Amino acid sequence: MPIKVIIAGFKGKMGSTAVQMVKEDKDLILAAVLDPFATEESVDGVPVFTKKEELTGFEADVWVDFTAPKVAYENTFFALENSFAPVVGTTGFTPDQIEDLTALSMEKKLGGLIAPNFAIGAILLMQFAAQAAKYFPNLEIIELHHDKKKDAPSGTAVKTAELISQFRENCQQGAMDEEELMAGARGAEFDGFRIHSVRLPGLVAHQEVIFGAQGEGLTIRHDSYDRVSFMAGVNLGIKEVVKREKLVYGLEHLL
């Protein structure tokens, strides 16, 4: 039986991409869409709402949320209260809020997902890198992004480094008498290993973790070209939350 899906924030970039994805999957039905900025009454026969309260008692299985940080908590709370399993890509939750929502989901015996990152490939890279670091403690991270990006290293690189650190035996890499003839050549240091940030026009979002050991090397690379790549993660989230009875934070818990 197809899964009935509500999409909140359907006028935004992620929301409208999600509408497309749901429509193209025969195992999913788009039951309703919600957006305070909507002016139409229906879209291709699907009812449009502008206030979440209008969906009280509506029949659906999953609540996909790509709205705004300031309403993310109350939206997710509302979804759980109304027995819609939430799949939330909106950011801005505090740890306390996530705890509350998890408790509510268990009480309601509903699955749920709050995910800061829906890119399955990026998450697999992190998991593989963490696992490889157990056996290969010598590694460096190279992340490459378009040249409009302001911060370096990228948030994903920092998260990857943190996860690796939990699995890697701490050690200082490189030659004991290493010397930077030009400042910054060896990159940023994190727990004894290095992170390098490349910024060039034409690039989108890429990350590479290179492991080295006596006589061998192992490299894991993720390339992200388009936000459409997040939809595989949203799709997976929808199909997994209906099978579960507890909300989780992070797509990695559904892989």
Next chain:
Amino acid sequence: MPIKVIIAGFKGKMGSTAVQMVKEDKDLILAAVLDPFATEESVDGVPVFTKKEELTGFEADVWVDFTAPKVAYENTFFALENSFAPVVGTTGFTPDQIEDLTALSMEKKLGGLIAPNFAIGAILLMQFAAQAAKYFPNLEIIELHHDKKKDAPSGTAVKTAELISQFRENCQQGAMDEEELMAGARGAEFDGFRIHSVRLPGLVAHQEVIFGAQGEGLTIRHDSYDRVSFMAGVNLGIKEVVKREKLVYGLEHLL
């Protein structure tokens, strides 16, 4: 307490590299070495034997075996009988023999390892590729070797492909109306995906699995430059078998 290690086949390439590795690890002690071709009585104070029977009752924890296929079974059997946990890199076991040895190990409550491949990096690549294939069913394998290699694809590529097939939802990749303007351009077909073999001077042994999905890509690559890389796997094997009570076939079961 250090682990006492016997190395059988210590005059061969792998055996002598293993001797070196054991000596350099302060958690291991080289207790004895064995080789029918040995003429010396001791090596750096370590006793040398030419017949395995002379080691009956010898005090040691692990039997590392890099001998020859025709004696591999009886050597491993002898090791278990004498309470040496075997770590075996010699090939040529039949499935029946592996079953026998596993049963004997359980009876003796001894760990053990028979491994066709000790390259941890190569095994991690296979495992990661298999796991990624669950989420990314579209993939191709490129393996690259030196130009003296006779067979294509490499044995490792075929094993990687087989393992991937167990986890990947079967599908035919590429355009429906795909056409090879030059025979072989699309590589070898295996269960709907492709394998490409590159052969060039200068290369050693490399393998890359490339996954593609809407808007993203994931690549896992292993580079093997030197047989010294196998020693990390042998080292891991030695340290793991002493903690276990059953022989396993394949280093992946100890990762």
Next chain:
Amino acid sequence: MPIKVIIAGFKGKMGSTAVQMVKEDKDLILAAVLDPFATEESVDGVPVFTKKEELTGFEADVWVDFTAPKVAYENTFFALENSFAPVVGTTGFTPDQIEDLTALSMEKKLGGLIAPNFAIGAILLMQFAAQAAKYFPNLEIIELHHDKKKDAPSGTAVKTAELISQFRENCQQGAMDEEELMAGARGAEFDGFRIHSVRLPGLVAHQEVIFGAQGEGLTIRHDSYDRVSFMAGVNLGIKEVVKREKLVYGLEHLL
């Protein structure tokens, strides 16, 4: 003094991207645009024409042409006759036509460019590969494209291979006793070297030439993500043709 540019075929994808490019470059002025399908009289103050004859006697320096194969020859002829140096991305010229147009350009002392490929990066890759092949006769080509592409190898890969062959001392690569255990593993053969075609969703258009020699390797890779990348080549073409007195075929002759 800025260069005055006419763009023919400005309603098409390439033409409209070219309009944008010309507008954003302060060294260029968009003098007029032409398209039989145009209905407007002017675009941002630039006069619009629907028939090329209306441009007879118009004052401009360069005629950029992204029209259709069937009118490409007569358009280019018209441009030269009217003293507009042509920069033509339309395909479908016969060798005889190119010869005629070259002769006419010399008579008129006008530069000109007919280019089947405006991607500077792709052309640099071909030139570098051809030059490297003089010193490294052992090489393989890997081209990677999206999985809707019908033909393999790609046209660019075949052109690259042809150019390499002109500079490479002919030799048969790989082991003498090489054996394909699975048909196609070694790729397509071209003059003794191999071409491999990878097709995956998420990929756009990529090409890699790998050279191998004793103890070293050299790799040249081009990644093409977007047709916007062609505009650097069109821009270069415009600025070069005004300095020259002869039409050339192929952007490589202006690098």
Next chain:
Amino acid sequence: MPIKVIIAGFKGKMGSTAVQMVKEDKDLILAAVLDPFATEESVDGVPVFTKKEELTGFEADVWVDFTAPKVAYENTFFALENSFAPVVGTTGFTPDQIEDLTALSMEKKLGGLIAPNFAIGAILLMQFAAQAAKYFPNLEIIELHHDKKKDAPSGTAVKTAELISQFRENCQQGAMDEEELMAGARGAEFDGFRIHSVRLPGLVAHQEVIFGAQGEGLTIRHDSYDRVSFMAGVNLGIKEVVKREKLVYGLEHLL
């Protein structure tokens, strides 16, 4: 007619590798070898000398020199005086000495080569990168070496950067408001572009120059695994100097 070669410094690593290379090339004849530390009178029928003066009047075409910096100048001078075209891999020449030797070579109408780097692949990478930088001013260099290397960036990376700077229109890369959240993340700055140094066990010597532009990328990579790779450059040097009438500094002048 084969080229007769003298090898000075034949007991050293590079010299002995050169002996092997000359013997294996049927277009070359090993005429004599020289080394102050030699004790044998001949090697496989080739006469051995311990003082260069003993070679006065000897009949040979080329003098290959892998000796020591302190004798490099006088050796090369001696070679030219005795009509041996020098191919010198020894370092330590001052600009004045190179000028002197060049003048002497022209007087003698002899070719000659003094090369700080014989890796053809590394030199091609530099040349290609410099040429690409004319069209793609946005680039970053990543160099990767084994983790015993003390200095960062590598000497080759600095030379590559310097050469690129001569051909690249100067510009500051990256976002205007770029911010390093961790010091060194963006690498070392050189004329507005960045250099990153990776150090890992298992690596040998590798360098990558990545160019980015709207919608495309171009990457050139050189991998050096073994000193044997220098021999192709020495071989090329030998065969080129006999055709020339002037000494040059840098293998790039013979490519």
